[in-house]
Amino acid sequence: xxxxxxxxxxxxxxxxxxxxxxxxxxxxxxxxxxxxxxxxxxxxxxxxxxxxxxxxxxxxxxxxxxxxxxxxxxxxxxxxxxxxxxxxxxxxxxxxxxxxxxxxxxxxxxxxxxxxxxxxxxxxxxxxxxxxxxxxxxxxxxxxxxxxxxxxxxxxxxxxxxxxxxxxxxxxxxxxxxxxxxxxxxxxxxxxxxxxxxxxxxxxxxxxxxxxxxxxxxxxxxxxxxxxxxxxxxxxxxxxxxxxxxxxxxxxxxxxxxxxxxxxxxxxxxxxxxxxxxxxxxxxxxxxxxxxxxxxxxxxxxxxxxxxxxxxxxxxxxxxxxxxxxxxxxxxxxxxxxxxxxxxxxxxxxxxxxxxxxxxxxxxxxxxxxxxxxxxxxxxxxxxxxxxxxxxxxxxxxxxxxxxxxxxxxxxxxxxxxxxxxxxxxxxxxxxxxxxxxxxxxxxxxxxxxxxxxxxxxxxxxxxxxxxxxxxxxxxxxxxxxxxxxxxxxxxxxxxxxxxxxxxxxxxxxxxxxxxxxxxxxxxxxxxxxxxxxxxxxxxxxxxxxxxxxxxxxxxxxxxxxxx
Numbered sequence: 001x002x003x004x005x006x007x008x009x010x011x012x013x014x015x016x017x018x019x020x021x022x023x024x025x026x027x028x029x030x031x032x033x034x035x036x037x038x039x040x041x042x043x044x045x046x047x048x049x050x051x052x053x054x055x056x057x058x059x060x061x062x063x064x065x066x067x068x069x070x071x072x073x074x075x076x077x078x079x080x081x082x083x084x085x086x087x088x089x090x091x092x093x094x095x096x097x098x099x100x101x102x103x104x105x106x107x108x109x110x111x112x113x114x115x116x117x118x119x120x121x122x123x124x125x126x127x128x129x130x131x132x133x134x135x136x137x138x139x140x141x142x143x144x145x146x147x148x149x150x151x152x153x154x155x156x157x158x159x160x161x162x163x164x165x166x167x168x169x170x171x172x173x174x175x176x177x178x179x180x181x182x183x184x185x186x187x188x189x190x191x192x193x194x195x196x197x198x199x200x201x202x203x204x205x206x207x208x209x210x211x212x213x214x215x216x217x218x219x220x221x222x223x224x225x226x227x228x229x230x231x232x233x234x235x236x237x238x239x240x241x242x243x244x245x246x247x248x249x250x251x252x253x254x255x256x257x258x259x260x261x262x263x264x265x266x267x268x269x270x271x272x273x274x275x276x277x278x279x280x281x282x283x284x285x286x287x288x289x290x291x292x293x294x295x296x297x298x299x300x301x302x303x304x305x306x307x308x309x310x311x312x313x314x315x316x317x318x319x320x321x322x323x324x325x326x327x328x329x330x331x332x333x334x335x336x337x338x339x340x341x342x343x344x345x346x347x348x349x350x351x352x353x354x355x356x357x358x359x360x361x362x363x364x365x366x367x368x369x370x371x372x373x374x375x376x377x378x379x380x381x382x383x384x385x386x387x388x389x390x391x392x393x394x395x396x397x398x399x400x401x402x403x404x405x406x407x408x409x410x411x412x413x414x415x416x417x418x419x420x421x422x423x424x425x426x427x428x429x430x431x432x433x434x435x436x437x438x439x440x441x442x443x444x445x446x447x448x449x450x451x452x453x454x455x456x457x458x459x460x461x462x463x464x465x466x467x468x469x470x471x472x473x474x475x476x477x478x479x480x481x482x483x484x485x486x487x488x489x490x491x492x493x494x495x496x497x498x499x500x501x502x503x504x505x506x507x508x509x510x511x512x513x514x515x516x517x518x519x520x521x522x523x524x525x526x527x528x529x530x531x532x533x534x535x536x537x538x539x540x541x542x543x544x545x546x547x548x549x550x551x552x553x554x555x556x557x558x559x560x561x562x563x564x
Contacts, residue, residue: 056262057559059541061286062275063266064414065443066242071222072208073145076153078463079443081205082551083266087230087247088208091119091138091187092199094547096556100200104133104209104231105187114194114503115162119187119202124254127211129229135181140212142179143167154206156474156481157465160198160500162190194503197466204465233259233555242268260543260558270442272415279536285564286544288535288552291415295534296350305536308352312363312464312549313531314472316356317409317424318485320456321524325404330393332523336379337386338431339424341528348419351534355379356527358516360472363548364464367505372469375513378520379527383431390432407436411459412443420528421459450484460484461531464549469512470499471549476519487524540564 065079072084093103102108105119125133142161145152146168159165161179166172178190191198201207214221214229221227228236233253238246248263250256267284269275272291279287288309290298298306319326319335326332341355354362357377366372394400409425411417421438428434436457441449449455462482464471474480477496478488495515499508519525535552537544540563546552 055561057260057561058263058265059261059286059554059557059559060265060267060284061288062269062278062284063245064268064270064272064275064289065412066268067245068444068447069222070228070236070239072205072210073141073150073152073154074222075205076447077443078551083236083245083247084205084208085550086232086234086264086554087236087250088205088232090204090207090209091121091202093203094550094553096543096545096553098545098547100203103203104138105202108199115191117189117191117198118182119189121185121187122254123185125231126252127214127229127231128235128250128252129211129214130252131211131213132184133209133211133231134184135187136184137209137212138187139179139181140215141209142207143174143177144210144215145206146177147174152206153481157201157204157206160191160193160195160201162192164192193501196503196505197468197470200466234264237263244268258556260556261554264554270413285541285559286535286537286552286554288533289414289416290351290534290536292348292350292419294536298534298536299350299352303536305538307535307537307546309533309535309546309552310363310548311531311533312361312467313461313533314356314359314361315353315420315459315461315528315531316359317526317528318450318455318458318460319524319526320453320458320486321488322453322486323456325394325397325399326456328393328397329522330389330396332393332526334386334388334390334393334432335428336523336526337382337389339427339526339528340381341379342381344420344423345529348423349416349529352532353529356529358520359475359525359527360469360512360516361464361530364467364469366469366509372509372512375516378517386432401433404434404436407434407456408439409436409457409459410439410441410446410449410455412446413440417459424528453486458484460525463531467549469509469516470496473499473512473515473519476524485524487519487522489518489522492518538564 063079063082067080067083069075070080070083072088075081075084089103091103091105092100095101104121104125106122108117108119110117121135127133142158144150146155146158146164148168148170155168161177163172163176163178167174167177180188182188211229218227225236225239233250234247235250237248245266246263249259249261272289275287276291276294278284319332321327345353345355357373357379360372362371362373364372409421411421418440425436425438428436446458450458462472474496476483476487477493492515495511499511502508540560541557543557544552544554
């Protein structure tokens with residue numbers, strides 16, 4: 001019987017006027033009717049109770065792109081990390097107030113040499129298959145990510161570990177990688193040089209552990225929920241490719257008592273407007289990203305459902321430095337100078353973003369406790385200077401403006417990226433007489449084409465992996481894994497090497513300032529703005545928190561069942 005039928009039940013009960021009941025059957029009829037009414041009341045109350053107590057708290061949202069992989073070693077973007085951040089956990093994790101606290105590790109100790117970390121794991125941690133999570137799993141996972149055959153995009157993030165880079169580049173052995181499980185509960189790590197942000201780095205998804213036994217038994221373990229094993233607050237239970245991902249609460253998680261949701265249902269839709277319509281129609285409880293027009297409207301209305309989340313991230317365009325005329329710094333600078341970033345923010349993005357002043361966004365402190373970004377504003381809007389530089393650069397390459405016509409800007413399918421690309425397209429047409437073409441592709445296709453160098457201009461964005469300028473600065477070292485612009489400068493590489501080789505914060509920061517200054521003089525990429533992350537959540541959703549360099553976390557979220 002459906003709970004919604006309870007009013008119909010009451011309407012069909014005949015009310016008995018006892019004055020009209022006579023004879024010896026009066027008492028029997030009263031007893032019978034009382035029993036019927038009692039049964040109906042019990043049915044109604046029981047049904048009502050089920051709707052409140054048994055209603056699952058499944059938060060519904062949208063993941064804008066199909067993941068390329070949900071193997072922590074092979075993932076490379078937010079379309080994967082948003083899910084991974086909920087189904088795995090590293091040695092350390094982000095707390096609800098953004099602090100770095102113990103995750104799988106109960107504690108850690110840094111030796112006097114400032115190089116040796118000893119992590120002690122918790123006693124009550126298990127994989128989703130019931131097997132214990134051990135220090136051996138962490139040793140295996142990190143060395144697996146460094147293994148050349150794994151081809152992990154984030155292998156370079158393990159170069160902080162002594163011997164890591166040499167092993168990954170085929171110049172050293174796995175035995176030389178200084179990460180070792182002393183026993184089941186103790187992991188010892190020795191770094192190449194002092195790295196203050198290393199504990200935070202262990203909370204990043206490429207550092208998540210995988211089960212050695214599971215991976216060695218089944219190399220395809222991460223492709224199917226039925227064989228998927230993880231250690232986080234949620235479990236992967238469904239993955240309908242290009243349609244949805246469902247994760248459910250992990251009752252074996254050591255902190256399960258604090259996990260209020262029964263699960264999270266990620267739809268996979270790349271159209272922002274369609275996703276917003278589903279949110280408005282009550283099909284989603286939470287949504288990010290939002291169409292710019294929606295952000296502007298909700299902002300104007302001062303909607304209680306709109307949250308402008310902080311983001312340690314930069315929106316930029318790659319220029320393929322190996323393709324003429326984008327190999328010429330004057331041409332690249334001309335393209336940058338002809339973009340009115342403030343107009344893009346005011347009229348297109350409309351989410352409280354800031355015009356980019358370089359590649360490192362606000363939100364990172366230097367050695368004196370001040371904003372690193374105060375190093376200066378390297379970006380300016382100057383159409384006359386842009387025209388001059390463009391002509392000089394094209395002449396140096398033996399080319400003319402006609403040779404730039406029909407160059408293509410590739411962006412991943414999203415209304416926001418389309419509108420920004422259209423705005424830039426129009427600025428280049430108006431200010432430089434260049435007619436470029438636009439091409440939208442799926443996010444994973446864009447990433448693959450960038451890796452292959454199969455593009456001229458491409459939309460890009462970077463969220464800091466950790467809170468230090470280096471998470472942006474080392475992107476453009478020669479042959480860097482995410483150096484999709486194919487930029488190469490020995491002096492730049494030397495600055496980065498200096499910054500990574502010292503524990504002296506003043507020396508580190510100075511080297512990174514010089515690196516950014518040089519990068520912006522050569523402009524291999526075009527910074528557009530510093531992100532914010534607007535999102536919408538229904539009034540009955542609570543407890544969502546957004547770390548400054550992560551997508552929103554649902555780990556401690558809750559839903560009021562009386563309101564949805």
